[in-house]
Amino acid sequence: MLGIPDSDRPIMRKLAKDLRHLNRTGPDRMAPLSESVQNLQDYLGPLVAERVANPKDDLISVVAEGERQGIFSRDMVINNVMLLLSAGHETTINLICNGTLAFAQHPDQWAILKSDPDGKTVRATEEALRYDSPVKSIQRIAVDDIEIAGKTIAKNDRVRWFISGANRDPKVFDRADDFDVERYPNMHVAFGSGIHHCLGATLARLEGQEIFRNLANRFDTIELEIPADPIEYDQLIGLRAMESLPVTVTSAR
Numbered sequence: 001m002l003g004i005p006d007s008d009r010p011i012m013r014k015l016a017k018d019l020r021h022l023n024r025t026g027p028d029r030m031a032p033l034s035e036s037v038q039n040l041q042d043y044l045g046p047l048v049a050e051r052v053a054n055p056k057d058d059l060i061s062v063v064a065e066g067e068r069q070g071i072f073s074r075d076m077v078i079n080n081v082m083l084l085l086s087a088g089h090e091t092t093i094n095l096i097c098n099g100t101l102a103f104a105q106h107p108d109q110w111a112i113l114k115s116d117p118d119g120k121t122v123r124a125t126e127e128a129l130r131y132d133s134p135v136k137s138i139q140r141i142a143v144d145d146i147e148i149a150g151k152t153i154a155k156n157d158r159v160r161w162f163i164s165g166a167n168r169d170p171k172v173f174d175r176a177d178d179f180d181v182e183r184y185p186n187m188h189v190a191f192g193s194g195i196h197h198c199l200g201a202t203l204a205r206l207e208g209q210e211i212f213r214n215l216a217n218r219f220d221t222i223e224l225e226i227p228a229d230p231i232e233y234d235q236l237i238g239l240r241a242m243e244s245l246p247v248t249v250t251s252a253r
Helices: 006-023 030-053 059-068 074-105 107-115 117-131 201-218
Strands: 137-141 146-148 151-153 158-162 219-224 247-251
Touching: 006 030, 006 074, 030 059, 030 074, 059 074, 074 107, 074 117, 074 201, 074 219, 107 117, 107 201, 107 219, 117 201, 201 219
Parallel strands: none
Antiparallel strands: 137 158, 146 151, 219 247
16 A cells, blocks of 8 residues: 555565564663664655655555645655554554464354354454454553542653553453454454544554455464464563464365
C-alpha cells in the first residue's frame, strides 16, 4: 500500500525491527534508537523524492502530495511515511503471530474457525486481539488530579496503563483467560479507547481477518514445531513481540 518495493522487504523488516529500541528499557537505548531512526529516514528519503517528482498510486505519493502543495516540508513527508510504516508494520506482525500461537495452543478453537472461515473470522480476529494483544501498554499524561483504587495521580503525572491486563479483566469478560473465537460481545481495548483510539484499527482488523481466514482455508492443522520450548519474546515494555514462531502445518485437502 505504501509503495515499498517487494524486493526491499528484508531491508524494511530489519529497519522496522530496529525501531523496537523505542520500547526497550535501560540507559543505552537512545543511541541505537537514534541510529535506527536515521537509517529509516535515509532509506525513505530517495523514495519520497521520487514520488514528489513522479507520483504513483500508493500511500507515499498521497503523503508526498502535501509537499507538492506546499503544506509539508520534505522532513515532514518522510516522518509521516515513517510513522505509517512503523505503526502499521510491527503491530500487525504481532497480531498475526500472537493469534497463530493461540490457535496452535487451542486446536478446538482452530476447528471452530475452520468449520466456517468466512463466517467466523471476524469474531476470531477480535478474540486474538483481546486474548494476546499486540500492544501491551501505552503511556498517558493525567490532565487533572484523579484517584484510582485508593491512589492519587496528580495532574501532569505520566502513567502507563496495561492493555493486556484490561483485556483479561474478569469484571468485564466472562472466562477472561479462555480463548473463545465465538466470544460476543467482545469489548476489548487492544486499539486503545476514546480520543486515542488507534487510527489504523480498521486496516489492522482487515489484515488480521485476511490472514486468519486464509490460514483456515489453506491448512488443516497448525502445530508448534517444539511445543516444550518456551516462546522467546523481545524484552519490550510496550509491545508483545515474539522473536520467531516456528510452526508445522498440514495442507487442507
